[in-house]
Amino acid sequence: MPGLGWTATSLSYVGWVPNVESHLSFSLIGAGVGGGVNRFSKPYTDPDRVGRFAWALQKRQTDDFLVPKWYKRWRMPDVVQHWMLAGSSQPTPTPVRIDEATGKIDCLCDEQGMLVGHIYMMPHQPSFYDRCVQTHLLGWLRGTMRRTEPWDDAALDALGPRIHQRVKADSAGSVAMRFALMRSGEVRIWYDEPVEGLSPDHHYYLAKQAYFFVKDMAHDHVHHEPASDQITPLKIFRHENREQALKSEASWRRETLWKLSREMEIQSRNDTLDKFREAMGILAYADAFQKSLLPYLRDLDDPETFVPNKSVYGFNYEHIRESTRIRIDQMAAKRTATGQLLSALAAGAFAAVALLSSLVATRNAALRFDGSSAEPLHISVPEPVLCFLAEFPVVAALISAYFVYHAFAFCLSDVLLHKPSKRTQLLRGLCLSAAQRFKLGARGAHRLIAGAYILLNGTLLVSLVIGLAMMSDPAFREWLNAVMGGPYGN
Amino acid sequence: MTSLLMIIFAVVVIHLFFTTLAARKRVQAGGIAQTEEFLNAGVSLTTLNEGSVPEPDSGSMVTTREGVRVVRVGDGIQVIPTRTISRDLA
Numbered sequence: 001m002p003g004l005g006w007t008a009t010s011l012s013y014v015g016w017v018p019n020v021e022s023h024l025s026f027s028l029i030g031a032g033v034g035g036g037v038n039r040f041s042k043p044y045t046d047p048d049r050v051g052r053f054a055w056a057l058q059k060r061q062t063d064d065f066l067v068p069k070w071y072k073r074w075r076m077p078d079v080v081q082h083w084m085l086a087g088s089s090q091p092t093p094t095p096v097r098i099d100e101a102t103g104k105i106d107c108l109c110d111e112q113g114m115l116v117g118h119i120y121m122m123p124h125q126p127s128f129y130d131r132c133v134q135t136h137l138l139g140w141l142r143g144t145m146r147r148t149e150p151w152d153d154a155a156l157d158a159l160g161p162r163i164h165q166r167v168k169a170d171s172a173g174s175v176a177m178r179f180a181l182m183r184s185g186e187v188r189i190w191y192d193e194p195v196e197g198l199s200p201d202h203h204y205y206l207a208k209q210a211y212f213f214v215k216d217m218a219h220d221h222v223h224h225e226p227a228s229d230q231i232t233p234l235k236i237f238r239h240e241n242r243e244q245a246l247k248s249e250a251s252w253r254r255e256t257l258w259k260l261s262r263e264m265e266i267q268s269r270n271d272t273l274d275k276f277r278e279a280m281g282i283l284a285y286a287d288a289f290q291k292s293l294l295p296y297l298r299d300l301d302d303p304e305t306f307v308p309n310k311s312v313y314g315f316n317y318e319h320i321r322e323s324t325r326i327r328i329d330q331m332a333a334k335r336t337a338t339g340q341l342l343s344a345l346a347a348g349a350f351a352a353v354a355l356l357s358s359l360v361a362t363r364n365a366a367l368r369f370d371g372s373s374a375e376p377l378h379i380s381v382p383e384p385v386l387c388f389l390a391e392f393p394v395v396a397a398l399i400s401a402y403f404v405y406h407a408f409a410f411c412l413s414d415v416l417l418h419k420p421s422k423r424t425q426l427l428r429g430l431c432l433s434a435a436q437r438f439k440l441g442a443r444g445a446h447r448l449i450a451g452a453y454i455l456l457n458g459t460l461l462v463s464l465v466i467g468l469a470m471m472s473d474p475a476f477r478e479w480l481n482a483v484m485g486g487p488y489g490n
Numbered sequence: 491m492t493s494l495l496m497i498i499f500a501v502v503v504i505h506l507f508f509t510t511l512a513a514r515k516r517v518q519a520g521g522i523a524q525t526e527e528f529l530n531a532g533v534s535l536t537t538l539n540e541g542s543v544p545e546p547d548s549g550s551m552v553t554t555r556e557g558v559r560v561v562r563v564g565d566g567i568q569v570i571p572t573r574t575i576s577r578d579l580a
Binding site: 062064078206402406420457460 | 491492493495496497499500501503504505506507508509510511512513514515516517518519521522523525526528529533534535536537538539540541551553554555556557558559560561562563565566567568569571572573574575576577578579
């Protein structure tokens, strides 16, 4: 079984691509991931041969820095690599249940149960010549993927070796890893040969990035931040001796389940509606993993078969699921009520102002009608505000609408916008560094962060008012005309 | 033109204002405990900027994301791992 090369090398790793009940689809690899992904997926035409060739190429950039991506790419181009996977599906036995009488695992052969092939990492080329050659290679790869002519089985069979040959020849410093991705989500990554000059740790770092790439291509990041999917680990598969191999087989399953359970606990502590819902989603995956992969281990003597896993127990998620569902219902009801209250407040405020205006107008009209000598009432609005509203009615309306939208989003911020960003992480980093520098401790650091935000919010609010006031000043318009070289008026 | 500039200016400032207001709300919600977690995890301006946040231990509540820089060195490569805090943390 060619896919079992992971047992022949010490540089072997195992992980799980989350999916629910073995529903990984090889035909959808690379689909819906977004821009920058080229994909290719063709079935074999021979009716006796059920399978397909799947191929995906993506330009990926490491974005673990505070500066914008484009700036980092310009200053440090080695943060960009091209990652590619190419493989064909093969049959594999899939465990379906444990025979209670014999204790053996019943397996069914899934004709397209495993995708086997290579993962390639093509680094940035500092040399102009190497860069041109690699660019030409990438052009060939993308052009081949976009070919519209029918592919026969012989062409598909020849495609894998051809890709391998071209990448090794035309991408200097490229690294090729083998992979086997099961429909259950189990993924094995291994190196046929060590990469010269790299330590075992460096092989592991690259294998982890390959794992993240496979997850991005094969799995839809639904219940967590896509760019931060470290929930399921990639573990080193140690098999120097039988005992170690058995331990490895059990430990990666156990740690995957633990990490899913832990992530669910962490999300639940956030006390926001979207995090609770994500927790429920992660629970579903944990349950799916528990049912599909936890009960079985690969037989060390014959990795094509399975034995019962007696060393790891699962969790009963029924109660936590019910408890989380109740909290979601409570929070959703509270959010709905808050949204309705905000709408009522906003509408009520506008209605009150309109009612006041009409009452004053009615009273003043009545005074004139009666010929009374009483002074008419005036609604007092600051002169600059009134001038601004009169001169820029559309601007005032748009700004007010945008402000109200953000006010709603803020109050319902776990349902609508306002996700964290690099800017907020920058401020957090600044305050933490200052706290460490001045030995403030956690309480002092927390107060520093809160104070920094208060100062920033106040500055922004003041600058909004001052900015609008300055721009509505006729002197500003004169200056603008002078700068822009034309009568731009309003 | 002035109206357009006003709208652009107001949109940018209002967005920044509410984004930072929401971030402050998250910081308040996380409390001193969350700040302590960040301090214990070695998160600072330098580590965030360089992508060199240390690997969190198994008890840490700070989730991280990992990347890699691959530098061509002669005929081979040098692999430099990077790490920062998860993008859904304020």
